[in-house]
Amino acid sequence: MARGVDFEALFVQTEYSIGKFLVQMVRDRQLAEDLLQDVFHDAFRGRKQLASVENPTAWLFGIARNHALKTLRRQRRLRRALEVLARRRSPDQGELERDIVVIRDLLERHLDADDRALVLLRYLHGFEAVELAAMTGRSPAAVRQRLSRARHALAVASEIDR
Amino acid sequence: MNASRESELVRSILAPLDRVEPVQRKSVRRRRVTSMLTLVVLLLAATAVSVAIGASWSPLSGIGAADHPARATDKMSPAVAAQLQSDEAPSGTHADSIGKRLIDRARLLGALPSGRQVYAVPSADGKLCIVVALLAESCSDALTRARPITFAIAQIGPGVPPAVWGATTDDVVSVSFSIGAESVTVPVRDNFFAWEGLPAQFQSRISPVTVTFADGSTEIAQ
Numbered sequence: 226m227a228r229g230v231d232f233e234a235l236f237v238q239t240e241y242s243i244g245k246f247l248v249q250m251v252r253d254r255q256l257a258e259d260l261l262q263d264v265f266h267d268a269f270r271g272r273k274q275l276a277s278v279e280n281p282t283a284w285l286f287g288i289a290r291n292h293a294l295k296t297l298r299r300q301r302r303l304r305r306a307l308e309v310l311a312r313r314r315s316p317d318q319g320e321l322e323r324d325i326v327v328i329r330d331l332l333e334r335h336l337d338a339d340d341r342a343l344v345l346l347r348y349l350h351g352f353e354a355v356e357l358a359a360m361t362g363r364s365p366a367a368v369r370q371r372l373s374r375a376r377h378a379l380a381v382a383s384e385i386d387r
Numbered sequence: 388m389n390a391s392r393e394s395e396l397v398r399s400i401l402a403p404l405d406r407v408e409p410v411q412r413k414s415v416r417r418r419r420v421t422s423m424l425t426l427v428v429l430l431l432a433a434t435a436v437s438v439a440i441g442a443s444w445s446p447l448s449g450i451g452a453a454d455h456p457a458r459a460t461d462k463m464s465p466a467v468a469a470q471l472q473s474d475e476a477p478s479g480t481h482a483d484s485i486g487k488r489l490i491d492r493a494r495l496l497g498a499l500p501s502g503r504q505v506y507a508v509p510s511a512d513g514k515l516c517i518v519v520a521l522l523a524e525s526c527s528d529a530l531t532r533a534r535p536i537t538f539a540i541a542q543i544g545p546g547v548p549p550a551v552w553g554a555t556t557d558d559v560v561s562v563s564f565s566i567g568a569e570s571v572t573v574p575v576r577d578n579f580f581a582w583e584g585l586p587a588q589f590q591s592r593i594s595p596v597t598v599t600f601a602d603g604s605t606e607i608a609q
Contacts, residue, residue, distance in 0.1 A: 244409030258410040265412060324403040331400070348398050349405050376393045383400055 232272055235281050236265060242350060243289050249345050250293040250338075252329060260296060264289045280356055287360035290342045297338040335382045340375040347372055411484055445492070446509035446529040451557045452577035453494035453507045460495045463506060467520045471508065474524050485526045486512025493518070497576070499550055500583040507554055517554055530556045536608055538562070538596055542589050549588050552581040561599045562608075567591035 243264060247257040267288050278284045332341050346352045358365040447453040471488040493508040499519060508516040516526040517537050525539045537553040549566065555575050562580055563572040566588055573580045596608045
């Protein structure tokens with residue numbers, strides 16, 4: 226058993242933001258829920274690493290990122306078909322939901338899954354390049370370069386879409 | 388456009404995504420703090436296994452001592468019923484992962500050494516809640532052979548003895564753990580175990596729990 230209080234405290238502190246990140250990445254809420262279970266299950270199994278980890282939150286997010294990317298690679302085609310179908314069935318989507326669909330489309334058209342995860346983790350979840358480097362196994366300089374390219378791609382795309 | 392402006396633009400593009408509702412873990416409400424006491428209750432759960440739900444299945448299935456028609460002793464006091472109702476999250480919200488407590492189907496399991504009664508209460512969403520009267524509640528998936536016990540710990544504070552308790556499947560005969568330097572084996576009676584330590588142990592660390600089955604086999608509950 227992990228040292229319950231510390232491990233449990235980490236889960237309690239991060240469940241909300243990781244649950245959000247997974248929904249931002251994979252769209253399908255049921256899938257995101259399954260991924261969240263998998264993330265915490267893997268984290269529990271790998272809990273001994275926590276003793277040597279500088280940033281436990283970034284460590285958990287790294288696990289979440291890996292699960293999301295693996296799933297997205299597997300399900301790319303099926304997901305597109307389901308989303309088109311869902312949009313057709315939901316003419317009464319709220320405004321927020323419509324905005325979210327548009328933004329996700331923009332992200333998916335112009336960024337690969339890896340860069341989408343980087344952008345979300347940097348600009349919505351506040352991780353710095355050093356932390357993202359630890360998550361992804363890249364150097365901080367490589368992360369900054371990828372972020373710069375992704376940022377520019379989105380900026381250009383958003384201008385075109387106006 | 389410089390990097391700073393691009394960053395601003397990206398943040399504004401992504402802003403609606405920051406308002407998505409997060410998903411939650413499906414199964415367990417792992418901690419409950421009562422409004423009356425400062426209480427830390429840790430629910431230790433084994434890895435859940437999917438259970439095929441048949442027409443006669445309920446969250447109390449596998450707990451033989453709870454599988455009987457209601458008796459007078461199973462009836463909760465209004466105060467305990469009110470305790471459970473106050474625990475329930477608003478129905479339909481994403482926080483409502485446990486469901487309505489089916490109070491009329493509660494079954495008395497036993498009592499803590501301090502005398503507080505402990506009930507097994509199924510929820511409308513198929514969860515198993517172990518309720519200590521006017522103290523605490525912990526809910527999880529129903530018990531299975533792969534997940535044979537619930538295990539809750541109360542370490543309230545200085546001067547108050549720590550307590551552990553839980554429900555088990557029919558084939559569990561004892562649970563063992565260490566608290567600080569002391570090794571403890573608690574026998575299971577009627578699918579229920581409860582133990583109380585010494586006040587001095589209120590901060591002692593509790594080890595992983597070993598479950599012993601009727602056939603002599605053991606396993607460490609995760």
